[in-house]
Amino acid sequence: AVAPDAEALMRSRYCAYVRGNADYLLATWHPTTRPPQLSLGGEPPARWLGLQVRRYAVTGPNTAVVEFVARHRIGNRAQRLRETSRFVREGGRWYYLDGEFPDREGPS
Numbered sequence: 001a002v003a004p005d006a007e008a009l010m011r012s013r014y015c016a017y018v019r020g021n022a023d024y025l026l027a028t029w030h031p032t033t034r035p036p037q038l039s040l041g042g043e044p045p046a047r048w049l050g051l052q053v054r055r056y057a058v059t060g061p062n063t064a065v066v067e068f069v070a071r072h073r074i075g076n077r078a079q080r081l082r083e084t085s086r087f088v089r090e091g092g093r094w095y096y097l098d099g100e101f102p103d104r105e106g107p108s
Helices: 006-019 022-027
Strands: 046-060 063-074 077-090 093-100
Antiparallel strands (some): 046 063, 063 077, 077 093
16 A cells, blocks of 8 residues: 555555565655665664654655654664654655664764
């Protein structure tokens, strides 16, 4: 199903990370910023613990941002991923464009 808005797409992408569905993540990533491949495997693998959407804002007729915190555990270490993601709608579909990570430098 097509996500009705950027927040719904972001939530579905989080679920894809939880399930290890790299194909879905690549399909919902805008072609101009999408990597050629995506590896979700790691040793030890991440165990996703929860998602908190902090802000959702429509920034234009076909653009939006979603700020969120995703918690996960790798081995015995709990971690947080804080991101402000940009989304764009083309052809009636929303795509993840890129994100800024306030705890790190530069976009991804």
